[in-house]
Each structure stands twice: as C-alpha cells, then as structure tokens.
Amino acid sequence: MRTVAVLLLLARVVGADVVANRTGADPLAYTLEYIGTDYDGAVRDGTVVDAAEYGELVRLAKRAIDDYGARKTDTVATGLRELEKMIEQKAPGPDVWAATRRLVQSLGKARGTGPRPAAPPNIADGRRLWASDCAPCHGPTGAGDGPAADGMTPAPTVFRLNRLDWLSPRQVYDAVVLGIPGTAMPSFAAAYDERQRWDVAFFVMTFRIGFDPTRPPADVKPGLERIAAASNAELLDDMRRAHPEATPGWVDYFRVNVSSGDGVLPLTGVVPPASSSMAAAVQMQNAFAEVADRLFPHVVGITSYVPEAPGEKGPAGGWVVADAQLQKFPGYRPFRSGSGFLMDDRGYILTSGWIIKQEGREVAPFVDVELSDQSHVVGRAIGAEPTLDLGVVRVADPAKLAKLDPPELGDSDRLQVGHWLIALGDPPGPDRTFSVGVVSSQPQRQCYQSELTATLVQSSLTIAPGGIGGPIADIFGHVVGLSVNPNPTDAAPPTTASAARILPSNLVLNLYEALKVAESQRSPWIGVSVLELDTARKRLGPTADVPSNGVQIDDVFEPSPASRAGIKPGDFLVAMNGHKLGTVADFQTWMYVLGIDARVRLDLVRAGQPMAVDVTIEARPAAATTR
Numbered sequence: 001m002r003t004v005a006v007l008l009l010l011a012r013v014v015g016a017d018v019v020a021n022r023t024g025a026d027p028l029a030y031t032l033e034y035i036g037t038d039y040d041g042a043v044r045d046g047t048v049v050d051a052a053e054y055g056e057l058v059r060l061a062k063r064a065i066d067d068y069g070a071r072k073t074d075t076v077a078t079g080l081r082e083l084e085k086m087i088e089q090k091a092p093g094p095d096v097w098a099a100t101r102r103l104v105q106s107l108g109k110a111r112g113t114g115p116r117p118a119a120p121p122n123i124a125d126g127r128r129l130w131a132s133d134c135a136p137c138h139g140p141t142g143a144g145d146g147p148a149a150d151g152m153t154p155a156p157t158v159f160r161l162n163r164l165d166w167l168s169p170r171q172v173y174d175a176v177v178l179g180i181p182g183t184a185m186p187s188f189a190a191a192y193d194e195r196q197r198w199d200v201a202f203f204v205m206t207f208r209i210g211f212d213p214t215r216p217p218a219d220v221k222p223g224l225e226r227i228a229a230a231s232n233a234e235l236l237d238d239m240r241r242a243h244p245e246a247t248p249g250w251v252d253y254f255r256v257n258v259s260s261g262d263g264v265l266p267l268t269g270v271v272p273p274a275s276s277s278m279a280a281a282v283q284m285q286n287a288f289a290e291v292a293d294r295l296f297p298h299v300v301g302i303t304s305y306v307p308e309a310p311g312e313k314g315p316a317g318g319w320v321v322a323d324a325q326l327q328k329f330p331g332y333r334p335f336r337s338g339s340g341f342l343m344d345d346r347g348y349i350l351t352s353g354w355i356i357k358q359e360g361r362e363v364a365p366f367v368d369v370e371l372s373d374q375s376h377v378v379g380r381a382i383g384a385e386p387t388l389d390l391g392v393v394r395v396a397d398p399a400k401l402a403k404l405d406p407p408e409l410g411d412s413d414r415l416q417v418g419h420w421l422i423a424l425g426d427p428p429g430p431d432r433t434f435s436v437g438v439v440s441s442q443p444q445r446q447c448y449q450s451e452l453t454a455t456l457v458q459s460s461l462t463i464a465p466g467g468i469g470g471p472i473a474d475i476f477g478h479v480v481g482l483s484v485n486p487n488p489t490d491a492a493p494p495t496t497a498s499a500a501r502i503l504p505s506n507l508v509l510n511l512y513e514a515l516k517v518a519e520s521q522r523s524p525w526i527g528v529s530v531l532e533l534d535t536a537r538k539r540l541g542p543t544a545d546v547p548s549n550g551v552q553i554d555d556v557f558e559p560s561p562a563s564r565a566g567i568k569p570g571d572f573l574v575a576m577n578g579h580k581l582g583t584v585a586d587f588q589t590w591m592y593v594l595g596i597d598a599r600v601r602l603d604l605v606r607a608g609q610p611m612a613v614d615v616t617i618e619a620r621p622a623a624a625t626t627r
Contacts, residue, residue: 025177026114029104031064033171035083036100037163040093048090061087076110079103097166101234115173116225117198120258124411124478126203129196137184140582142207145549147580152184159207168231172201198228205255208232210534213256213414214249224258256414291422291477292434298407299470300349301370301428302340302393304356304363304381305332335364339425339433339470340393341482342371343512344406347395350512351469353384354485356391363521367393370428373402383515387523387620388455388503389484391469392515407471410478412457412504415442420475421459423483423500425467433470435497437461443504455507457481461500468494472502480505510585514592524591525620526602527560528553528567532584536572545608550574550581553604557624561615567604575603591617 035057042053061084068080083099108114131140137152139145142159149156157163176197179187188197220239227235232251239246308331335358340351349369356363363381370376377400383392395401417439425433441458461472463483472481481502486494514520536552537544546552553571556562574581576590577600594600598617603610 025174026107026111027178028064028067029107029114030171030174030178031060031067032083032100032103032107033168033174035060035064035087036097037166037171039087039096040162043087043090043093043096046090046092058084058087074110076103076106079106101231114229115170115177115194117228118194120224121195121198121202122408123199123203123206123256123414124409125196126199126201127411128409129192129200130203133188133191134200139549140586141549142204143549143582145580145582148184156184159204160209164205164208165233166231167205168234169198169201169205169228171231172204173197173228176200202228202255205232206252208248208252210248210537211252211255212249213253214247215253216246216250217243220246220250222254227254227258256411287475288422288434288436291473291475292424294477295407295424295471295473295479296426296432297372297402297404298342299372299424299426299432300340300342301337301426301466302349302351302355302379302469303337303368303370303428304335305329305366305368306335306358306364307331308333329366329368332365337428338466338468339427339483340369341407341469341471341479342401342404345398345401345403347377347379347398347401348512348516349379349393349395350471350482350508351391351393352482352484353386353389353391355469356381356393357384357386357521363391368428369393369395370426371401372426374430375400377401382519384521385511385515385523386521388507388511389501390482390503390508390511390515392512408476408478409505409509410474410476410480412443412480412506415439415457415474415480415504417441421457421461421480421502422473422475423461423463423467423470424473425464425470425483427466431466433464433467435461435463435467437500443507455504457502457504459500459502461502462497463500464497465494472500482508506585510588511592514589518592518595520592520595522596523620524594524596524617525560525624526591526615526617527557527562527624528573529555530573530584530587533572547572547574547605550605551584551587560624561618565602565613565615567602567613567615568606570606572605573602574605577601578603 038053039057042048042050042057048054061080065077065080065084068076079099079102083096083103086096086099136146136148137156138159139149139156144156144158144160146156159167175185176188176192178189179185192200216239220243222230222235222238226238230238232248235251235254236246236248239250336355338352338355340349340355342349356367358364363384367379367381368376369379377395377397379393379395381391382394384390419439421437421439423433423435423437427433437460439457439459443455443457457472457480463486468483468485470483471479472483474480481504484501484503486498486501530551531539531554532551533546533549536554537546540546550572553562553567553569553573555569556567573587576587577594579586579590581587581590594617596617596619599614600617601612601614603612605611
C-alpha cells in the first residue's frame with residue numbers, strides 16, 4: 001500500500017480547515033483526486049490486485065460522502081454515491097478516474113473553483129525547491145529513490161510512471177499544502193508561499209518519462225487556469241478535439257510555457273505587461289532597461305593579483321588615486337581582470353576561470369573585487385574548472401557586502417532558438433558592458449567530457465573584453481548562462497569584442513556547488529562521456545533494456561582509467577562509491593566531491609547484467625579536450 005490512511009485522516013487533521021481556507025486547497029477535492037490516480041494500482045481488469053489499497057479506497061469513498069453531507073441530494077452528492085458504487089463493483093480504472101475528475105469540477109462549482117496561480121509559476125525556482133526539500137525522499141528525477149527513501153514506510157511516491165498522465169499541478173499543489181498524514185510528507189503551507197507551491201507543482205509535471213516540449217500550432221492556447229487544473233490526459237484530449245494529430249509533446253510545451261494576451265511566455269514567474277498603445281520598440285527598450293536595473297547590482301569587477309617577479313617594479317606615475325589603487329598590495333601586481341557575478345550575500349562569485357588562474361600554475365593568491373558602488377573588497381579564488389573556464393571566488397568579508405535580493409536564476413534547458421539573450425559586464429573602473437543577441441542553438445548535451453562545444457549555448461552575442469565572466473540573462477532578467485573566455489588557452493588578454501562563449505546556467509550551478517565543496521582547481525576525469533537516461537531511451541528505442549536510474553556511457557577515451565577498467569560505450573553507470581546516480585549532474589558532482597586521486601567503485605549495468613569495477617579519478621589530460 002503506497003499510503004497508510006493517507007487521506008482518511010486528512011479532514012480530521014487539527015487545523016486542516018484553517019489551512020484549506022487560507023490556501024484554497026480543498027481536502028475533499030484532494031481525496032477525490034487521490035482515489036482517481038491510485039485506483040488503477042488497486043484494481044485491474046475487474047480484479048483486486050492490492051487488497052489493502054482497495055480497502056482504503058472503499059473507506060475513502062464512504063468518508064467523502066459523510067464529509068460532503070450524507071443527506072444532500074445535489075449533483076456532487078449523487079456523483080459521490082455513484083463513485084462509491086463503481087469502486088465496489090470494481091469498475092475499470094479510466095472510468096473511475098473520469099468520474100473523480102467530473103466530481104472535482106462539480107465540487108468546484110459548488111464550493112468555488114479551487115486554487116489557481118495568480119501569476120505564471122517559475123519552473124526554475126520549482127526545480128531548486130524540489131532539489132532542496134523533495135529530492136531527499138523522492139529523488140532528483142521523481143523516481144522515489146532519494147537518499148532518505150531506503151526503509152521508508154510507506155515508500156515515497158514515484159512521479160516517473162503513468163501517474164503523471166493523471167496528475168494535475170493543482171493536485172500536487174494540494175499535496176504540498178495539506179501534506180499526507182501517516183507518511184513522511186509534511187504540509188508546506190507555512191514553509192512555502194503560494195507562488196512557491198505552484199512553482200513546485202508545475203516542476204513536478206516535467207518528470208514525465210520522455211518529456212519533450214514540442215511547439216503546437218498557434219491556435220492551441222490553453223489558459224493558465226486550465227493548465228493548472230488539468231492532467232496531461234485531459235489537456236491532450238482538449239487538444240485532440242481540434243487537432244487529432246496532437247502529441248504528448250504539445251502538452252509538455254504548456255507545462256513550461258503559458259499562453260496569454262501577449263503571446264506565449266515561458267513559465268518564469270514574470271507577470272506579462274498589460275497591453276498598451278506603446279510601440280513595440282519602446283516596450284523592448286523598457287524590457288532591456290529593467291534587466292539592467294535588476295542585474296547590474298550583482299555584477300562585479302574582478303582583478304587577480306600575482307607576486308611580482310624579482311626586480312619587477314610596480315606602476316609609477318599617472319593619476320594619484322588610480323596609482324594608489326594599483327599599488328595597494330605591495331609585492332603583488334595586477335594579473336588579469338574582467339567581470340563576475342555575485343551569487344548571494346555569503347560572498348560567492350562566479351567568473352571566468354581564465355581571469356583567476358595563472359598560466360600553468362595554481363589560481364592567483366587573491367583577487368580584488370570591485371562592487372557596483374565602486375567600493376572594493378578582497379576575495380579568494382576557491383575553485384576553478386579549467387576545461388570549461390569556470391571560476392569561483394569568495395569575498396573574504398561578506399559582511400561588507402550590501403544586502404541584495406538573490407538573483408533570479410533561469411532554466412537554461414528551456415532556451416530556444418530565437419530567444420533573447422543579454423550579456424552584462426562591469427569590469428574594474430567606470431566602464432560597463434551590455435550587449436543583446438539571440439540564441440542560435442541551445443545546448444545539445446549536459447556532459448562536457450568529450451564534446452565541450454555541445455554543452456554551450458550558441459548565440460549571436462558579442463562580448464567586450466571586460467565583460468568576460470559576467471552573466472547572460474534572458475529577456476525577463478533571469479540568469480541563464482555565464483560568459484567565459486572564447487580562447488582560455490591564449491595567454492594574452494583579448495583586446496576586441498568577440499563571439500560569446502556561454503556556459504548554460506544549469507551546468508554552471510551544478511559545478512558551482514561541487515567546486516564550493518571540493519575547492520578543486522583541476523578537472524576530474526575517468527575518460528567517459530555520459531547521457532541522461534531519457535536521451536538514451538530516445539536513441540535506443542522503447543524496447544531497450546534501460547535501468548531505472550543512472551546515466552549511459554556513450555563514449556570512452558583511450559587510454560584512460562575507464563578504458564583500462566574495461567568500461568565500454570553502451571554501459572550504464574548507476575552508482576559511484578555507493579552513491580546512486582540519477583542525472584548527468586549527479587555524475588559531475590560526485591566526480592568533484594570524490595576528487596582527483598580517489599579510488600572509487602563504479603556500479604554498472606551491461607546488457608541487463610550488473611557489474612562493478614574500481615577506477616582512480618585522474619586530472620583530465622589536455623589531449624581529451626575538444627573545444
């Protein structure tokens with residue numbers, strides 16, 4: 001049984017009515033949704049396959065009648081009695097689900113339409129909330145395999161199977177609000193505000209196996225309220241009434257976008273501007289200005305310092321204040337400079353690794369950070385990923401930083417060809433850089449081990465030399481990437497604007513967290529490139545034997561630790577030193593956390609059979625880098 005008295009107790013939980021009134025969640029509607037989505041796991045082809053679950057569903061149906069009012073005779077009351085009879089007669093699962101959906105709609109008319117998002121949810125914020133609060137139990141991809149799931153009774157819900165065809169974002173919203181008594185799932189009514197509840201609810205819908213947003217015809221425009229209240233099956237049915245050729249990919253498209261009077265907008269939490277007579281060019285101008293106002297307080301200037309060579313003299317003469325600034329670190333000279341991006345009030349900064357790393361040596365001993373108000377603080381380079389040219393700096397005294405709202409980070413996986421991109425830079429001194437372009441090609445893969453350029457965002461942007469290391473934003477001001485040096489192996493600093501080299505934000509954020517922990521300055525490597533399982537399934541076909549978790553190895557470098565251990569393309573890597581892998585991001589994170597020179601056990605699956613090998617993580621050789 002997936003739940004223990006899951007919703008039977010729900011209406012009796014102390015304070016449940018208060019929570020429901022405050023959030024719009026309806027415990028009775030939630031009970032009906034639960035019956036509809038879980039019935040198929042208890043009854044199939046007229047036969048009970050899970051007696052405990054079936055018994056609970058019968059009790060829930062009776063309880064729903066009592067909660068609504070056993071003596072009532074309206075449409076809802078009649079429907080509840082018909083639902084009870086269907087369950088007792090072991091009706092087909094789709095029929096029971098359809099009956100519960102009709103009842104939820106009738107209940108909405110009787111009691112009010114239920115909760116609805118006040119503004120488009122933010123999928124990227126939902127992803128981060130899930131990773132922080134939900135993934136420990138439900139797993140990073142909703143497979144129920146989080147590190148806290150082992151031994152949990154009942155087991156965490158799995159969001160990777162047919163369940164997502166029948167779930168709606170509103171049902172997930174209700175679960176977040178009300179919790180599930182009898183399980184480890186608490187109510188987040190106090191911890192999350194309304195927008196955050198919807199952010200998580202909409203993000204869960206992206207867990208569908210084979211999730212592949214496909215742009216539908218322009219006349220397909222479900223509104224935000226319908227997108228929130230409808231399941232995938234219902235939305236697909238809506239679309240097929242006018243377009244019989246509609247595919248699940250069309251539904252996926254509206255799980256990450258929403259139609260409005262201003263056209264189709266990505267689900268980023270930004271309320272679209274009201275229509276007005278202002279010319280489109282002026283509207284665009286204002287949009288660019290808003291991005292600048294929002295992000296420039298987070299953009300900083302970075303200057304790395306290295307020891308002066310014997311006999312080398314610092315600068316002499318010139319403007320007094322400027323010369324004093326250059327000579328404020330006796331015995332050291334400025335090495336390279338560019339831009340960076342302040343991530344939080346703890347003083348962590350993302351930048352180009354080229355700015356902080358000496359040729360053929362470790363990172364510079366320290367850096368000078370110029371803030372947006374022209375004040376200066378000293379920082380330390382704590383990590384660098386030389387293959388990608390990513391650097392992480394931390395300010396020595398974060399208390400000196402002005403309090404800023406956290407930057408809004410976007411989901412680079414949702415970038416599409418033609419989307420606006422904005423590059424910002426604020427190198428040391430009075431200059432700032434700001435350029436606009438569009439996406440010409442989105443990243444083709446998440447693993448950078450074999451084809452580096454395939455992980456980058458290709459665009460029409462050009463970056464001024466001082467802007468290297470600064471953020472790349474979308475039209476809503478969400479950071480979707482980081483600019484790095486177009487040629488990080490070149491010792492000479494660039495002198496003219498050049499085509500942007502953009503690391504996508506999802507890759508940057510994953511490595512950023514790993515670099516903060518490991519403080520690595522080298523690129524860990526075992527000699528494999530890997531793919532997400534969804535990508536592997538598309539390549540191998542629906543009948544392929546693919547494990548439930550892990551990543552697929554699609555190429556092996558020779559010679560390397562992997563090739564010496566007998567690892568082959570086509571193998572599936574499911575765990576490293578006992579740590580389960582769910583995504584390419586997991587693989588990259590554990591490479592850094594385990595670290596260079598570590599001897600690690602790799603659990604693999606080959607042709608459906610488990611196997612294990614031991615390898616030593618090495619520093620990535622220059623010959624393995626394809627730019």
